[in-house]
Amino acid sequence: MSEETRSRILEAGAELIHQRGFNNTGLKDILKAADVPKGSFYFYFDNKEAFGIELVDFMRQRFAEIVLPLVADTSISPLERLHAFFDFFIAHFASQGFTRGCPFGNLAQEMSDLSEPFRAKLEEALNGLAKTFTTLLVEAEECGEIPADLNLEETAIFMVQAWHGAIIRMKVTKEASPLILCKKTIFERLLK
Amino acid sequence: MSEETRSRILEAGAELIHQRGFNNTGLKDILKAADVPKGSFYFYFDNKEAFGIELVDFMRQRFAEIVLPLVADTSISPLERLHAFFDFFIAHFASQGFTRGCPFGNLAQEMSDLSEPFRAKLEEALNGLAKTFTTLLVEAEECGEIPADLNLEETAIFMVQAWHGAIIRMKVTKEASPLILCKKTIFERLLK
Numbered sequence: 505m506s507e508e509t510r511s512r513i514l515e516a517g518a519e520l521i522h523q524r525g526f527n528n529t530g531l532k533d534i535l536k537a538a539d540v541p542k543g544s545f546y547f548y549f550d551n552k553e554a555f556g557i558e559l560v561d562f563m564r565q566r567f568a569e570i571v572l573p574l575v576a577d578t579s580i581s582p583l584e585r586l587h588a589f590f591d592f593f594i595a596h597f598a599s600q601g602f603t604r605g606c607p608f609g610n611l612a613q614e615m616s617d618l619s620e621p622f623r624a625k626l627e628e629a630l631n632g633l634a635k636t637f638t639t640l641l642v643e644a645e646e647c648g649e650i651p652a653d654l655n656l657e658e659t660a661i662f663m664v665q666a667w668h669g670a671i672i673r674m675k676v677t678k679e680a681s682p683l684i685l686c687k688k689t690i691f692e693r694l695l696k
Numbered sequence: 697m698s699e700e701t702r703s704r705i706l707e708a709g710a711e712l713i714h715q716r717g718f719n720n721t722g723l724k725d726i727l728k729a730a731d732v733p734k735g736s737f738y739f740y741f742d743n744k745e746a747f748g749i750e751l752v753d754f755m756r757q758r759f760a761e762i763v764l765p766l767v768a769d770t771s772i773s774p775l776e777r778l779h780a781f782f783d784f785f786i787a788h789f790a791s792q793g794f795t796r797g798c799p800f801g802n803l804a805q806e807m808s809d810l811s812e813p814f815r816a817k818l819e820e821a822l823n824g825l826a827k828t829f830t831t832l833l834v835e836a837e838e839c840g841e842i843p844a845d846l847n848l849e850e851t852a853i854f855m856v857q858a859w860h861g862a863i864i865r866m867k868v869t870k871e872a873s874p875l876i877l878c879k880k881t882i883f884e885r886l887l888k
Binding site for chain 2: 523524525527528603604605609610612613614616617618623626627630658661662664665666667668669670671672673675676677678682685686689693694
């Protein structure tokens with residue numbers, strides 16, 4: 505048992521499940537992609553559900569590595585950082601041909617009804633993103649960049665929701681326009 | 697071969713796939729639920745993908761049977777009909793313990809990257825809902841119920857997106873609040 509092998513399985517699982525969905529991805533394929541012998545999965549994880557739940561934390565860590573530098577870049581204003589967040593992910597999805605979408609949104613849709621521990625873990629993940637938005641909105645309000653009478657927590661939650669819905673339409677249309685419309689509506693209608 | 701058997705397979709498939717997802721539902725289970733002999737699936741459908749694509753049309757027809765009366769109820773104003781649409785589905789999701797979600801949004805998320813004909817069919821379905829909203833918004837504008845300077849098509853598409861995203865959060869939180877927040881934001885922020 506090595507931590508490195510364990511990480512390799514998580515890495516391969518994150519990639520394949522993001523492409524194909526959780527139930528549509530076999531452990532066999534994940535182990536093959538990770539170049540790990542077939543039988544060894546259960547040395548590392550209790551079962552596929554436990555693996556999936558741990559995968560959410562693994563993905564959150566990778567997500568934080570991307571997002572925290574964007575959000576903490578005080579060389580630009582809070583609202584500019586929010587712009588940078590959306591622009592980063594619009595470019596990211598474009599680079600993938602508008603496939604895959606948000607790994608947390610995907611699992612939330614697929615797994616929330618099928619596994620209670622999975623659901624609880626995904627609720628944490630979605631709340632984490634809302635919290636990131638709330639933090640930026642609080643700073644933006646302090647700078648006078650957004651109206652003073654907004655309910656910032658509700659606005660942040662709505663932004664996460666609208667973004668996840670935009671990603672669903674993006675996967676269907678294979679275009680940036682749903683994401684751009686979402687960003688535009690947030691900045692021009694909700695935060696003005 | 698009978699049309700009635702064919703419908704029974706579609707009915708059972710719609711139910712199980714809505715609960716569990718497309719890839720997570722076996723043909724065997726659908727046929728069992730439909731009380732149809734195992735071997736007979738291929739008398740009715742070429743393969744599971746073709747079945748799924750036909751299922752989208754089947755579900756659109758059922759959806760239209762619910763939505764058209766709401767949308768065409770001229771005893772109330774266009775904006776009141778839009779309220780009725782959201783209130784109907786909030787009550788509907790509540791009656792199901794905030795599980796399942798939108799069958800079109802679910803399949804859009806799950807299948808758009810995995811099958812091009814499925815993606816194209818789901819794009820039609822999502823555009824259909826946007827068109828329903830657009831029609832109501834056009835009437836609402838004519839009655840002076842909403843501002844005259846809105847881009848109605850874009851607003852309708854954003855409404856569908858935001859609703860699908862709200863449904864994802866609803867599945868995770870198992871509460872009405874994401875749906876209520878979505879409705880409130882649409883009516884109090886976008887349509888004012």
